[in-house]
Amino acid sequence: MIAAPGPGFALARDEDEGAVARTRIAVRGLAKRFNASGREFVAVDDVSFEVKQGEFVALLGPSGCGKSTILNMVAGLLPRSGGRILIDEDTVETGKVNPRVGYVFQRDTLFPWRTVEQNIGYGLEIAGLPRSERAGRVASAVEKAGLSGFAQSFPRMLSGGMRQRVALMRTLILEPEILLMDEPFGALDTHTKLEMHKTLLEIWERERQTVLFVTHDLGEALTLASRIILLSARPGRLREDFDVAIPRPRDPVAVRETAEFGRLYSHIWHSLGEEFRRTRAD
Amino acid sequence: MSNSRSAVLFWQVAILVVVLVVWQWGFEWSKALLPKAYVPKILDPYFVAKPSLIWQSFLRLGCFADSAGFAACINGNDNNLWLATLVTLKNTWWGFLFGSASGIAAGLVLGRSDFLARVFGPYVVALNSIPRIALVPLVILIFGLGDLSKIATAWLVVFFVVFFNTFEGTRAVDRDQIAAARLLGASEFTVLRTVVIPSALAWVFASLLPAVSFALIGVIVGEFIGAERGIGKLIIEAEAHANASEMMVAIFVMMFVGILLAIAVRSLQSYLLRWQPQFEPSA
Ligand SMILES: Nc1ncnc2c1ncn2[C@@H]1O[C@H](COP(=O)(O)OP(=O)(O)OP(=O)(O)O)[C@@H](O)[C@H]1O
Numbered sequence: 001m002i003a004a005p006g007p008g009f010a011l012a013r014d015e016d017e018g019a020v021a022r023t024r025i026a027v028r029g030l031a032k033r034f035n036a037s038g039r040e041f042v043a044v045d046d047v048s049f050e051v052k053q054g055e056f057v058a059l060l061g062p063s064g065c066g067k068s069t070i071l072n073m074v075a076g077l078l079p080r081s082g083g084r085i086l087i088d089e090d091t092v093e094t095g096k097v098n099p100r101v102g103y104v105f106q107r108d109t110l111f112p113w114r115t116v117e118q119n120i121g122y123g124l125e126i127a128g129l130p131r132s133e134r135a136g137r138v139a140s141a142v143e144k145a146g147l148s149g150f151a152q153s154f155p156r157m158l159s160g161g162m163r164q165r166v167a168l169m170r171t172l173i174l175e176p177e178i179l180l181m182d183e184p185f186g187a188l189d190t191h192t193k194l195e196m197h198k199t200l201l202e203i204w205e206r207e208r209q210t211v212l213f214v215t216h217d218l219g220e221a222l223t224l225a226s227r228i229i230l231l232s233a234r235p236g237r238l239r240e241d242f243d244v245a246i247p248r249p250r251d252p253v254a255v256r257e258t259a260e261f262g263r264l265y266s267h268i269w270h271s272l273g274e275e276f277r278r279t280r281a282d
Numbered sequence: 283m284s285n286s287r288s289a290v291l292f293w294q295v296a297i298l299v300v301v302l303v304v305w306q307w308g309f310e311w312s313k314a315l316l317p318k319a320y321v322p323k324i325l326d327p328y329f330v331a332k333p334s335l336i337w338q339s340f341l342r343l344g345c346f347a348d349s350a351g352f353a354a355c356i357n358g359n360d361n362n363l364w365l366a367t368l369v370t371l372k373n374t375w376w377g378f379l380f381g382s383a384s385g386i387a388a389g390l391v392l393g394r395s396d397f398l399a400r401v402f403g404p405y406v407v408a409l410n411s412i413p414r415i416a417l418v419p420l421v422i423l424i425f426g427l428g429d430l431s432k433i434a435t436a437w438l439v440v441f442f443v444v445f446f447n448t449f450e451g452t453r454a455v456d457r458d459q460i461a462a463a464r465l466l467g468a469s470e471f472t473v474l475r476t477v478v479i480p481s482a483l484a485w486v487f488a489s490l491l492p493a494v495s496f497a498l499i500g501v502i503v504g505e506f507i508g509a510e511r512g513i514g515k516l517i518i519e520a521e522a523h524a525n526a527s528e529m530m531v532a533i534f535v536m537m538f539v540g541i542l543l544a545i546a547v548r549s550l551q552s553y554l555l556r557w558q559p560q561f562e563p564s565a
């Protein structure tokens with residue numbers, strides 16, 4: 001399933017060490033049915049995939065195909081109707097939070113009554129870390145987010161891009177090994193989005209978290225991911241699985257000029273187009 | 283900017299002066315100028331007193347004009363203006379505090395539990411449809427003529443107002459914010475403390491301002507119906523002597539008490555809700 005590791009490829013380190021990358025997320029025969037006004041409605045149907053240590057996997061599919069639903073079940077936010085989800089060989093229990101897993105929402109979920117600094121430090125604060133020990137880590141996270149002048153600002157004073165950087169840092173400061181992201185940049189304009197891609201790529205190329213990234217934007221998936229899982233239109237089923245062998249480090253603008261980007265783009269676009277047409281035909 | 287501000291101030295002062303002048307001399311002037319049938323009764327000092335008389339009553343009730351001196355006058359009358367104000371203020375404060383604290387607590391509990399909300403829902407609606415003032419005689423029967431019955435009355439009027447707002451506020455908390463807090467490691471209690479309460483606070487405060495006035499109304503009504511001390515008692519006594527100016531003194535004192543309490547709540551509100559745009563400290 002994994003392409004031959006080239007220079008700078010995501011799994012190069014693991015392979016160098018001679019170990020086969022460990023499976024961090026395993027989804028097996030996952031299903032979700034909703035009860036919409038008495039009638040049963042299948043949102044996700046028999047989805048299986050795996051995400052290995054250090055992989056950056058994009059979950060791509062047309063709007064409404066069940067991407068958020070899948071991610072929420074992986075995070076344990078939503079009970080599943082069938083199938084299994086394992087994180088590091090442990091079955092995910094609904095309502096039980098796994099401290100190794102971080103989650104970034106599709107919607108803005110910053111706490112508006114907390115300053116940037118207090119939002120970023122939230123996880124450390126409620127974990128009972130004393131203020132003196134928090135301060136340094138929070139300050140460096142604020143700087144990493146490029147928000148040095150805004151530590152004391154409330155979220156409403158920030159632009160959408162700045163808010164999303166705060167949300168990202170609020171999650172990353174807890175150093176999750178597994179990162180679940182639900183269209184975190186979906187609400188941003190193209191320029192801000194590219195900047196966020198740059199930030200995320202820098203962080204990921206340094207820290208190599210295991211990432212499951214939901215998006216309906218093919219360009220975004222190709223820019224960021226090492227692998228793309230394409231879902232079908234409603235009900236969400238697995239359609240295809242692509243490796244993205246674009247070398248790293250990647251630049252979100254330059255990456256678009258590579259032959260691999262172009263090739264995959266038109267190839268996946270074709271499949272995605274069929275799914276979009278099916279969505280509309282419904 | 284300063285131009286329009288001074289214009290506002292000018293009109294505010296002008297209105298005050300006109301009202302005071304008409305109140306003070308309007309009745310005499312209209313009696314001298316108009317046929318008897320057209321003289322406005324509403325200006326009759328017998329009913330509404332007049333500013334100069336009110337000022338004199340204030341000096342007398344407030345022990346500023348007593349030949350025996352301030353201290354002796356205060357000690358000689360156990361429902362003097364200052365003590366009465368203090369008693370009413372104190373009972374208002376405790377009634378407001380207990381009423382809003384229990385209203386907030388009940389609102390949070392029912393707001394966070396669908397089960398309890400459904401069990402207690404009909405009872406809350408039923409109790410809330412009783413006009414609270416109708417219960418005052420009962421409260422006095424139970425708690426007596428002292429402070430306790432006034433605090434209980436204020437509690438009754440405050441509780442439901444604060445309860446309903448806290449309940450709605452708790453219901454309106456963004457579910458994704460709660461999920462975000464959970465995913466960042468928050469326990470059920472931490473979610474309540476760090477997400478639900480701050481988020482519902484805007485709703486709570488929207489009810490606290492009217493709740494202060496309601497507490498004051500509750501205490502005064504309690505004092506009307508049966509009390510040993512307090513501003514309400516002072517008003518009832520003045521009514522018994524048909525003394526309009528003393529009533530007016532009590533009414534003005536209440537007005538100031540009400541303003542002070544409202545300012546206190548408002549400044550707490552603008553501090554705690556400073557993250558909201560309308561409470562942003564102006565530059
Ligand atoms: N709580 C719910 N009750 C009923 N139906 C739901 C519920 N949540 C989601 N759905 C339905 O399930 C389907 C998948 O929803 P989901 O939010 O997972 O889509 P998505 O792929 O994330 O879409 P988008 O890209 O627009 O965010 C949709 O058709 C939606 O209407």
Ligand SMILES: [Mg+2]
Pocket residue numbers: 067068069106182183
């Ligand atoms: Mg979604």
